[in-house]
Amino acid sequence: MLSNLFPEMVEQVHPAAAYIGGKRKLSRVICRAIDRIPHRRYAEVFVGMGGIFLKRSRVPSAEFINDWSEDVSTFFRILQRHYVAFLDMLRFQLATRSGFERLIRIDPSTQTDLERAARFLYLQRLAYGGKVTGRSFGVDPCGGSGFDVSKLGPLLESIHERLSGVTIERLPWSDFVSRYDTPETLFYLDPPYYGCETDYxxxxxxxxxxxxxxxxxxxxxGSFLLSINDHPAVRATFAKFAMAEVELTYSVGGGKNIKPVTELVISNLSYEDLRRALA
Known part of the structure; x- marks a missing residue:
């Protein structure tokens, strides 16, 4: 439908690590909607580990990603510009509880950018549930280590290649929106869930x-899509925009229980256009 706007298609890439609030379950719906909405600029306001950005299959003429987290922005900038040196830093790192706890205690502001990016990736690969605050060492008794450089190298290389030509920012969300707003821009926003604002x-x-x-x-x-948990306060705050419910299920308790969850996708498109994009 939008092939004239997207001359280039790319393969989807997996994020380098889990991240709390990641959109693994919702990504297919969101990415399909993004591809269907006409735009020549794509700007992602809270990129996290790239769970949406990296899963998109169509590329407009300009792409911009942003995160106010210095860990996140440094990680992507280092991976984009210093991939070889970054991989060398990771090559001899062992996945151990003692190593994890040692890095937790380090103040990242005392590190070089390369060291900070390596620390962040190591912790996110091994932290239980992709947590950012209150991290704990995660162990999968049925799987291998979460930090295996022999497997991580090809993944990081694919992300490095995908970041070619992408502008990486570290700005407060409002400043980022103001800077990249044009009639041809599509913003995707994935702010912290209502009630979970301090999790990051x-x-x-x-x-x-x-x-x-x-x-x-x-x-x-420009246009925007925003995804967030369904909460009465969210519905009231964004009441003037089109809103669509997306029903998802999550497994809890080691997969023994299935929990239904409703997510909201909010947009300044018309309600009809939003529903078509999400269909």
Whole structure:
């Protein structure tokens, strides 16, 4: 449908590590919608580990990713520009509980960018549930180590290649939206879930940002998609926009129990256009 806008198609790439709030279950729906919405610029406001960005199959003429987390932005910048040196830093790292706990204690602000990126990836590969705050060493009794460089190398190389030509920013979300807003821009926003604002760090996001986000998104020239958990306060805050429910299921308790979950996808498209994009 949009082949004239997307002359290039790319293979989907897996994220380098788990990340809390990752969109593994929702990614297929969101990526399909993104590909169906006309745009020449794609701007992702909270990229995390790239669970949506890397899963898209069509590439517009310009792409911009952003995250206010210095760990995230440094990781992508290093992987884009210093891939070989980065892989060399990882090559002899052992996946041990003692190594994990030692790195947890290090203040990343005291490290070089290469060291910080390596620390972040190591911790995210081994942390239980992809947690960012309150990390604990995760062990899969039925699987191998989460940090196997022989398998990690090809994955990092594919992400490195995918990042070619991508602009990587570290800006507050509002500044990023203002900087890249044009009539041809499509923004994707995946803010912290309502009620989980501090899961990514105490100073990165607070609940008052949702109202500011709704106000600013109501004034942009471009289009946006926003995904978030279904909560009455979210529905009230973003009430002026089109909203669609997406029903998902998650396994809990080691896969023994299935939990149904409703996610909201919110947009400044018309309700009909949003439903068509998500269909």
């Amino acid at each position: 760090g105490a100073d990165l996001f607070d609940r008052g940002q949702f109202a500011l986000m709704a106000e600013q998104l109501g004034e942009i020239e």
